[in-house]
Amino acid sequence: MGLLSILRKFTSAPERELRLLLLGLDNAGKTTILKILASEDITSITPTAGFNIKSVISDGFKLNVWDIGGQRKIRPYWKNYFENTDVLIYVVDSADKKRLEETGIELYELLSDDKLHNVPVLVYANKQDLPDSLSASDLAQALGLPTIKDRSWQIQACTASEGTGVREGMEWVCKSIKKK
Amino acid sequence: MVTLSPTTHNSGAPASASGMNLASLWWWLAWWLRPLVKWVLRRTTGLCELQRICYGEVSGAPRVKGVERSLASSRHPQLRQLVAHLDDVAARRCFTGANERQLLQRAVSAVLVAKRINPTVHCGFVAAFGKCVEQIWGYRQLAAEVELLRQTPFDSADASHERRLLDLWRSLRPDEPLQGRISKQWQDIGFQGDDPKTDFRGMGLLGLENLLFFASEHRAPAHHVLAHSMHATAGYCFAIVGINITHMAWSMLRDGSAQTYFYNTSRSLPTLRLFHCFYSYLFYEFDRFWAEAKPTNIMEFSTVKGQFERRVRVALSDPRTQFRVTLAVHHV
Numbered sequence: 001m002g003l004l005s006i007l008r009k010f011t012s013a014p015e016r017e018l019r020l021l022l023l024g025l026d027n028a029g030k031t032t033i034l035k036i037l038a039s040e041d042i043t044s045i046t047p048t049a050g051f052n053i054k055s056v057i058s059d060g061f062k063l064n065v066w067d068i069g070g071q072r073k074i075r076p077y078w079k080n081y082f083e084n085t086d087v088l089i090y091v092v093d094s095a096d097k098k099r100l101e102e103t104g105i106e107l108y109e110l111l112s113d114d115k116l117h118n119v120p121v122l123v124y125a126n127k128q129d130l131p132d133s134l135s136a137s138d139l140a141q142a143l144g145l146p147t148i149k150d151r152s153w154q155i156q157a158c159t160a161s162e163g164t165g166v167r168e169g170m171e172w173v174c175k176s177i178k179k180k
Numbered sequence: 181m182v183t184l185s186p187t188t189h190n191s192g193a194p195a196s197a198s199g200m201n202l203a204s205l206w207w208w209l210a211w212w213l214r215p216l217v218k219w220v221l222r223r224t225t226g227l228c229e230l231q232r233i234c235y236g237e238v239s240g241a242p243r244v245k246g247v248e249r250s251l252a253s254s255r256h257p258q259l260r261q262l263v264a265h266l267d268d269v270a271a272r273r274c275f276t277g278a279n280e281r282q283l284l285q286r287a288v289s290a291v292l293v294a295k296r297i298n299p300t301v302h303c304g305f306v307a308a309f310g311k312c313v314e315q316i317w318g319y320r321q322l323a324a325e326v327e328l329l330r331q332t333p334f335d336s337a338d339a340s341h342e343r344r345l346l347d348l349w350r351s352l353r354p355d356e357p358l359q360g361r362i363s364k365q366w367q368d369i370g371f372q373g374d375d376p377k378t379d380f381r382g383m384g385l386l387g388l389e390n391l392l393f394f395a396s397e398h399r400a401p402a403h404h405v406l407a408h409s410m411h412a413t414a415g416y417c418f419a420i421v422g423i424n425i426t427h428m429a430w431s432m433l434r435d436g437s438a439q440t441y442f443y444n445t446s447r448s449l450p451t452l453r454l455f456h457c458f459y460s461y462l463f464y465e466f467d468r469f470w471a472e473a474k475p476t477n478i479m480e481f482s483t484v485k486g487q488f489e490r491r492v493r494v495a496l497s498d499p500r501t502q503f504r505v506t507l508a509v510h511h512v
Binding site for chain 1: 373378381382383387420421424427430477479483
């Protein structure tokens with residue numbers, strides 16, 4: 001069973017499908033997180049041209065995770081995937097300080113979109129293993145997350161390449177689904 | 181409205197129990213019956229299984245794969261020892277030069293002794309079997325070499341890595357000097373940002389070497405593909421797609437599906453160069469396939485790539501498939 005089997009205990013409807021959208025700049029670690037969720041090998045990842053989708057079935061619980069490429073040329077297509085999203089997962093490379101502003105702008109464009117209105121957002125502060133990476137709380141401040149009032153949000157420190165922190169983030173995802 | 185098209189189902193239903201039983205029943209039957217069938221054939225034809233394959237199958241993949249299967253299922257202690265030894269040598273990448281010639285001789289004589297074959301009568305078998313051994317363990321050695329390159333991450337601090345990256349630029353953009361090592365120009369050849377170093381990811385140096393070989397050794401086809409990749413709607417990111425093609429070529433090499441290509445094209449020990457040729461072939465053919473699929477935009481990449489990969493795998497599953505090695509540019 002993958003990591004997502006923990007989601008099982010938060011739902012009573014066995015056939016319920018969830019749509020999770022993984023976004024963020026290129027090289028943030030979206031595909032690595034997707035592969036961790038699906039319990040797949042993470043040593044042979046390539047840059048995402050277009051998108052990847054994995055459906056993780058866990059005891060009749062179906063989770064559709066959409067991982068959309070993050071490079072600038074692809075970002076205009078992000079909006080095509082907004083509809084019916086249950087939770088937005090935004091991934092940030094905590095050590096990429098040069099593009100901190102860029103990733104913040106992209107996040108706020110997402111949050112101001114009508115189709116993502118009220119959709120809970122989980123921010124992964126990824127690559128905590130790198131020297132000079134921002135801590136989750138510093139990153140939350142830098143991105144201005146505390147000013148978000150129209151939805152529930154959460155920041156989670158993680159190192160996807162080592163598989164740490166991803167699970168904790170998913171537990172929050174479960175709770176926010178349960179509340180809905 | 182987006183329709184769901186799940187590509188993988190993890191932790192889905194386990195393989196059906198009856199299917200498993202049938203498979204293991206078949207395996208047991210084959211295990212017990214094979215020696216009997218082999219004995220009858222040996223009595224009636226006067227030839228051992230390896231001889232029947234070498235004489236009966238056409239050269240190239242059909243023959244090499246036959247020998248490979250026969251050796252893998254052999255229960256003869258000397259042959260099992262031989263296979264284990266050759267596997268070890270190939271994994272250490274020592275199956276070259278004088279060592280290779282010596283190992284080939286040893287392999288041939290081990291079979292001659294084990295199967296009591298007279299080499300003067302069966303000189304055709306000696307030559308054919310030697311060639312097969314060279315291909316089988318040359319392929320395994322190549323897989324080890326490719327894996328080593330893939331596991332070497334691209335490192336900006338390594339001058340040789342940097343030099344190869346700049347060579348790639350010069351091969352693809354000979355008339356346009358690069359303004360700086362960090363430059364938006366990298367996006368013109370399909371990297372994601374201003375610095376390609378993070379784009380090689382899990383393909384490491386292998387991704388760069390594949391691209392560089394295609395761009396420098398097959399210059400005209402590579403420029404042709406690069407021009408296609410810049411199409412306003414049906415365009416794609418040349419380098420990024422190239423790195424995804426590296427993944428495809430590597431996975432086919434690793435799971436053995438690429439054997440058909442290598443056994444049918446290689447005349448001697450398969451080398452890294454031949455892997456680069458396989459990659460170039462895949463990239464060039466993908467470009468054509470992509471154009472024929474008439475995609476609306478890059479978001480169709482994973483679907484089209486999946487269709488392309490299936491088509492290549494079907495072709496590779498027939499050992500008689502021949503591949504065009506020289507890339508011809510068709511001007512449209």
